[in-house]
Every structure is written in C-alpha cells, then in structure tokens.
Amino acid sequence: MATTRHWADFQYEIYLNGMTGAVPRLPTDLTRLEELAGHRLGPGPVGYVAGSAGSGSTARANRAALDRRRIVPRMLRDVHERDLSVEVLGRPLRAPLALAPIGVLSIMHPDAECAAARAAAARGVPYILSSASSTPMEQVAEAMGDGERWFQLYWAKDRDVTASFLDRARAAGYTALVVTLDTPLLAWRPRDLDQAYLPFLHGVGTANYFSDPAFRAGLAKPVHEDPNAAVTHFVGMFADPAKTWPDLAFLREHWDGPIVLKGILHPDDARSAADAGMDGVVVSNHGGRQVAGSVAAADALPRVVEAVGDRLTVLFDSGIRTGDDVFKALALGARAVLLGRPYAYGLGLDGQAGVDHVIRCLLAELDLTLALSGHAGPGSLTPDDLTGESA
C-alpha cells in the first residue's frame, strides 16, 4: 500500500507483509501484551507496571465498566472517507489519543521515555511526559523534535522546584500542563510491597529532580556525593498531601498555557476545576493504582461530562486496551483518551517499534470500529451509540 489514508490501512499492511512471510512481532490484540511482557521482562518491572492498589478491584472495575457498555452499530451510513482528527486544548490532533504519563520507563527499556516519545511524535500523537521520568524533560523534548508534548506535574512540596519545573517545561516546548491530583501519597500496592520493589528508592524516576537547580539547592551535598540523601529529599517532597483547591492559583500564575487536572472522578471536583480557571480534566483513577475500591473511571465519566462538558475539555483514561474501548469513552463524552499500560508493555517488548505497534493497532481498531458502526469520525458519537448504562 503506497500511502496510508486511514488508520485502518495498517490492517492491509499486515496482511500484505504476510505474503512475504512476515507477521507482526507483537500481538495485535493488545490485551495479550501484559502476559507476554510477564514472560520476557523481570517480575519487579512487570509487577510495578501491571500492579494496582489493594486487591486490584479498581483495575478490574475499570475493565468491567467498559466491557459492560456495548456498541450499537448503525448501518448504511457513508463511512468510506473517515477522519479521526479532533481538536484538544486548541491543538489539532490526528486522532483522539495521547500517551499517558508513565514514570520510570527505564525499568521497561533502556531507551525509556525517548523511545516512547519518538514513537508518539512519528504518529502525531501527543506524548505526556511524567515528572517521574527516567530521562530529563529537555532530553525527551530533543528526542521528539517538534512532536506535540505535554508535561505532567507531580506537584512538589517545594514551590521553587515546582516553579523551576514549569519554567523548564515551557522552555523545552511542552505546550500543556497535566497536574496529577490523585497521588499525594503512594497507595498500598501489594504486588510491589511483596517484592519490596520501588524503583524510586534506587534513583530511577528522579531525573527531572536531580537535574533541577532548585532541587539541588536543597541538598547539603551534590547528588553524586550522597545519592541516598538525594533520594530521601525526593521522596519527602515529590508530592504534597496538604494541598487544597486555592493552591491552584500558584500554578495558574506560573503557567500561561492550558492546565488539565488528572484524577478527577466527582462532578463537584470537575466544577471546582472549572471555577479555578483550569482548561480540562482527565477522568482517571490512575489505572486503579491509587484508591482501591474506587469508582470505575468509565462509570464516573458521564457525570463529569454532564457537569462541565460545556466548560472544560474532558479527557479519559484507566482501562483503555482496545479500539472499542476508545469508541466507548468518546461516546460517553470524552474528547480524547490517554493510553497507559499497553504502550509501556510495547516499549518493554520492542522499544520504539513496540510503542509504534501499539499506537497503530489501537487506532486501526478504533477506525474500523467507527466505520463498522456507521461513524466517519469521533464527532458523531453520542451515548446513544451504546447500550444500557450510558449515564
């Protein structure tokens, strides 16, 4: 196939390659990646990525809430020309997808965030870099050229460090700020506790901090002279459970681009975000990694959309594994979704090519699901395209 007009063309590319004996290096059913990663990568890293809070009930609920909703396909609608593009936070995107912020990616692959960011940039998908990345934000920005990038903030106790992160992110071309609110403390995560595995304690995921002048100013000795003290300083200040809504004014003053609050599940919190001058929210329970027993993200989405859909950009994550999951989130009112664990597994299994594979599979499947359900793009989706609990 000479040119790719539709994301679904990836399907033919795979079949055509098959005529020369080539088959995809990774499964095209992305739900199989976790098991494969479990065989090929160490139990610590895979346990950290796959794991969740408590007994895992929130992560299971995320999947169940998406599965429970079923698509009601419509027939005889012209879908031969399709366009998945959307505008998000004033930026045109090729598809309603961004890569979610995932910290410590060097536990999955040595090329870590740079490989994931390059794959995203090559497909026109925004990459959201975690504060807790294994690679400094400037290096990731350089690796992805002019690719769309957003910066995820873990809102440090120390205001100077936060202000410094925002200055650095702006200078490195990150256009939007995603402030994660659901991790003021690390949750009870039995899979990591049982292995006593926490990458941060080994200095993984601290690159933005250790390279930061304001962070370093708080250390008695340079990082290389006393790395343990640097890690302790990081753990003590990476987030702040004392923050409240009025504190958002500080971020609004120091960041002139769009600000999106990640981890919103209650409609009143979404309203507070709008009242505080924020631009968007991510309806997310952190992939079930924070509050065990939490509401499933897809169950929270309709109420948030109803509360603020006309005031804020509503994004969604937690449980997205397939193109039909994306379809459902969009039909429930999300403007776009963030993809989490599947791309981390793709990275672990095949570096940048693995992330590319994951992006292409997801968007090809979305394109086909839309077309086969009578939609030429995300714009025509409504809750009426789903059965049952669309609210």
Ligand SMILES: Cc1cc2nc3c(=O)[nH]c(=O)nc-3n(C[C@H](O)[C@H](O)[C@H](O)COP(=O)(O)O)c2cc1C
């Ligand atoms: C290993 C791992 C690390 C994560 N690190 C971050 C992070 O640094 N910042 C953040 O806001 N969210 C982080 N998340 C949460 C994701 O951004 C996203 O909300 C979650 O993965 C979505 O759930 P899903 O993977 O089940 O789709 C992390 C998730 C995983 C699996």
Ligand SMILES: CCCCCCC(=O)C(=O)O
């Ligand atoms: C001590 C730092 C914890 C950062 C948490 C990273 C994350 O969001 C996750 O693992 O989930």
